[in-house]
Amino acid sequence: MAINESDLAALDVAATRAKDFRRRMATADATPTADYDTIHARFDRPAPDEGFDASAVVEELVTGAEEGMRGLVAPRFYAWVNGSSHLAGVAADWLTSAWGQNCAGVPMSPAAAAVEAVAARWLLELLDLSPECSVGFVTGATVANFVGLAAARNEQLRKAGWNVEDDGLFGAPPVSVVIGADAHSTVFQALRYVGFGAKRVRTVATDSFGRMLVSDFERALKEADGPVVAIGQAGQINTGVSDPFAEIVPLVRQTDGWLHVDGAFGLWANVSKRHRHLLEGVELADSWATDGHKWLQTPYDCGFAICRNEAAHRRAMDLTASYLAPAGSHQRHPGAYVPELSRRARGFATWAMIRRLGRNGIAQMVDEDVRLAKLMAASLAEIDGVEVVNQPELNQFVVRFGADRGADEGDRLTLATIERIQQDAVAYLGSSLWHDRWVMRVSVCSIQTTEDDALLTVQAIKDAWQAVQDAT
Ligand SMILES: Cc1ncc(COP(=O)(O)O)c(C=O)c1O
Numbered sequence: 001m002a003i004n005e006s007d008l009a010a011l012d013v014a015a016t017r018a019k020d021f022r023r024r025m026a027t028a029d030a031t032p033t034a035d036y037d038t039i040h041a042r043f044d045r046p047a048p049d050e051g052f053d054a055s056a057v058v059e060e061l062v063t064g065a066e067e068g069m070r071g072l073v074a075p076r077f078y079a080w081v082n083g084s085s086h087l088a089g090v091a092a093d094w095l096t097s098a099w100g101q102n103c104a105g106v107p108m109s110p111a112a113a114a115v116e117a118v119a120a121r122w123l124l125e126l127l128d129l130s131p132e133c134s135v136g137f138v139t140g141a142t143v144a145n146f147v148g149l150a151a152a153r154n155e156q157l158r159k160a161g162w163n164v165e166d167d168g169l170f171g172a173p174p175v176s177v178v179i180g181a182d183a184h185s186t187v188f189q190a191l192r193y194v195g196f197g198a199k200r201v202r203t204v205a206t207d208s209f210g211r212m213l214v215s216d217f218e219r220a221l222k223e224a225d226g227p228v229v230a231i232g233q234a235g236q237i238n239t240g241v242s243d244p245f246a247e248i249v250p251l252v253r254q255t256d257g258w259l260h261v262d263g264a265f266g267l268w269a270n271v272s273k274r275h276r277h278l279l280e281g282v283e284l285a286d287s288w289a290t291d292g293h294k295w296l297q298t299p300y301d302c303g304f305a306i307c308r309n310e311a312a313h314r315r316a317m318d319l320t321a322s323y324l325a326p327a328g329s330h331q332r333h334p335g336a337y338v339p340e341l342s343r344r345a346r347g348f349a350t351w352a353m354i355r356r357l358g359r360n361g362i363a364q365m366v367d368e369d370v371r372l373a374k375l376m377a378a379s380l381a382e383i384d385g386v387e388v389v390n391q392p393e394l395n396q397f398v399v400r401f402g403a404d405r406g407a408d409e410g411d412r413l414t415l416a417t418i419e420r421i422q423q424d425a426v427a428y429l430g431s432s433l434w435h436d437r438w439v440m441r442v443s444v445c446s447i448q449t450t451e452d453d454a455l456l457t458v459q460a461i462k463d464a465w466q467a468v469q470d471a472t
Contacts, residue, residue: 116347136337235266
């Protein structure tokens with residue numbers, strides 16, 4: 001059957017509308033003009049009995065949904081740690097869909113498997129990790145944390161004489177899990193997935209910025225009974241700081257433990273000559289989780305689960321089926337390192353972004369985002385009543401408003417100022433709890449953000465804070 005030209009034309013409609021959107025977004029604030037209820041009402045009709053022309057479907061989707069898009073790709077978006085879905089990555093991602101490739105195995109898509117293999121090697125080079133490591137291309141850091149912890153669990157129990165792959169966890173020797181008190185919530189989620197439980201952990205005390213205290217980490221390891229899985233982080237979600245890997249790795253080694261690192265965005269500091277000292281020793285860990293859709297700027301969904309012990313990684317994730325031919329002995333089987341079978345070929349967008357930016361481009365972006373975060377923090381610190389809780393060493397920092405008027409009043413004024421900033425819609429910032437107090441979190445994680453954007457944002461924050469004070 002010949003291709004349906006009318007369906008084919010939908011790709012042009014999508015390209016035209018996407019280009020319009022991205023042109024507008026390049027200078028826009030990040031605020032949608034329609035809310036959830038409006039968009040929901042537009043789409044909320046009975047499931048259609050009859051089909052519709054593909055181009056018209058795309059038009060209907062764009063017309064109905066676009067006003068409800070948060071500008072995650074806009075230059076003054078700082079609320080969550082989001083990359084900007086760079087257009088080179090988007091184009092590769094579109095092709096991934098158009099090619100309809102399933103990266104479940106080499107025979108299923110030789111190109112997807114081969115490009116993913118090269119992208120995996122490039123990632124290890126850029127992140128300065130051993131070329132012996134294995135890489136699984138997953139949806140994001142949450143699943144990458146799950147994969148790393150599953151490999152850690154199985155390997156630590158295997159060394160203790162227990163085979164999780166065959167026998168599961170019932171009756172297995174207890175594993176001691178050691179984790180910093182300021183770890184990201186998705187790591188606790190991953191602990192639930194692997195059957196460790198989010199609360200059955202030894203929590204290590206942290207300093208005021210969220211770094212694990214080495215003395216308490218050492219104590220936790222001494223108290224540990226049985227196999228040890230320790231979890232560190234490169235890039236705390238609020239303050240951007242990293243654990244002191246050079247000091248904690250040798251301690252983990254002494255216990256024959258496994259150190260997993262959540263480096264969702266922070267691991268990318270290793271690409272930068274100027275900032276890699278912040279992660280010193282991170283390369284000595286056993287597994288790492290990081291994202292493409294943060295500081296590599298790929299579109300969603302794109303994360304990487306990296307393991308030093310490839311065999312452990314494979315044992316935890318590999319899947320065989322009679323109808324799936326194995327990869328050749330010199331070929332990398334892409335399905336060996338991930339929890340799912342059918343899967344988007346994420347290697348294309350990863351390859352495209354690394355090819356587009358190169359090592360130097362990625363390093364420059366990291367350095368520039370850090371410079372802008374420092375500039376914003378320093379400018380905000382000069383404003384009366386504004387407390388910059390941590391001067392950033394990386395791209396993340398948190399701010400409180402009116403904290404000098406008491407902790408509760410500071411909470412109220414902080415939330416009121418964030419609300420005002422969101423209403424003014426020059427920049428988009430959000431709230432977070434930091435050590436039980438409300439803060440405004442600033443994450444500079446986009447290649448789109450310029451110094452002009454940073455200065456505009458500082459002015460918008462200043463104006464909002466003034467308006468809140470005037471109203472009080
Ligand atoms: C430190 C950290 N870990 C894990 C995650 C989860 O990543 P993802 O949303 O890609 O699953 C995030 C997301 O912001 C993060 O910042």
